[in-house]
Amino acid sequence: MPRQGPGSNKYTRKAYKLLPTLPPRPNILDVGCGSGMQTLELARISEGQITALDNYQPFLDDLKRRAEAEGLDNKIKTINGSMLNLPFAKGTFDLIWAEGAVYIIGFAKGLCEWKPLIRIGGYLVVSELTWLRTDMPNEISTYWKGEYPGIKTIAENVGIIGQEGYDLMGSFTLPESGWWDDFYKPLRRRINLLRHKYKGNREASAVLDASKQEIDMYKKYSPYYGYVFYLMQSK
Ligand SMILES: C[S@@+](CC[C@H](N)C(=O)[O-])C[C@H]1O[C@@H](n2cnc3c(N)ncnc32)[C@H](O)[C@@H]1O
Structure with missing residues (x-):
């Protein structure tokens, strides 16, 4: 990041x-x-x-x-x-x-x-x-x-x-742009990558879900x- x-x-x-x-x-x-x-x-x-x-x-x-x-x-x-x-x-x-x-x-x-x-x-x-x-x-x-x-x-x-x-x-x-360019866009890429790496790991999935939710909230309510x-x- x-x-x-x-x-x-x-x-x-x-x-x-x-x-x-x-x-x-x-x-x-x-x-x-x-x-x-x-x-x-x-x-x-x-x-x-x-x-x-x-x-x-x-x-x-x-x-x-x-x-x-x-x-x-x-x-x-x-x-x-x-x-x-x-x-x-x-x-x-x-x-x-x-x-x-x-x-x-x-x-x-x-x-x-x-x-x-x-x-x-x-x-x-x-x-x-x-x-x-x-x-x-x-x-x-x-x-x-x-x-x-x-x-x-x-x-x-x-x-x-x-x-x-x-x-x-x-x-x-x-x-x-200050949220997306150097933060949420790279974060979204990391989330997608780590989804594969931690497939089946419930604790990791919860962390990734929480990060994704934060991005979704910003998209909807910025x-x-x-x-x-x-x-x-x-x-
Ligand atoms: C949201 S990040 C912001 C980092 C950076 N300033 C930026 O804008 O990219 C918050 C930072 O605070 C650090 N942090 C968390 N608790 C801390 C503490 N008690 N003392 C010092 N740093 C802490 C984290 O490791 C993290 O790097």
Whole structure:
């Protein structure tokens, strides 16, 4: 898989370029980096030093290989650790970045717990699964209540951003191509491949069914929810 959640280089770049004032060599933390599609893009477009953190070593190994192949390994350091307990001193980072990952700790808790690690005036950028409309049909509202009870509307998340001591600098919704091109299309290919490999294995089939259901839901209900980038400045 090129990445482990919705997103694309174009929109990583867009979010980064919207940040008004970063030092020439920003110190960046990429939380829940996965195999690091966005880490590599951040390394390409900034002169900064990036710490890429995930708790799954095979993703970090993959990122290391990709960084070396592109000659970006001097800008990227990988750390196997948990976002629930980040091992860094106060004010270490000019920018914390988390694409499709803050949901693991929870939107409000992530904003609260990561804030001390950002220097005052520094930034937090996250992309988060968000309701785009409030008139959603029962089927999709029940589905996401089961899969991600923390899902909120843009207005609710903007409220949390203020309560947690950040200014919202900008926000935009990832277009549907950002779900399909580097995520759901490759995921669909993997599901088909693994169906053969794990034929007769009930546990594996349940995992594949769940992934397929997620894709089917998006196909049917994409106007109702999306991934929203929130660009925040720590006050
Ligand atoms: C949906 S993926 C997003 C990956 C990547 N940012 C992207 O957009 O392609 C979430 C990532 O969080 C990682 N993860 C899960 N629990 C974690 C934890 N407690 N601490 C750090 N990373 C975690 C997973 O291994 C996975 O790589």
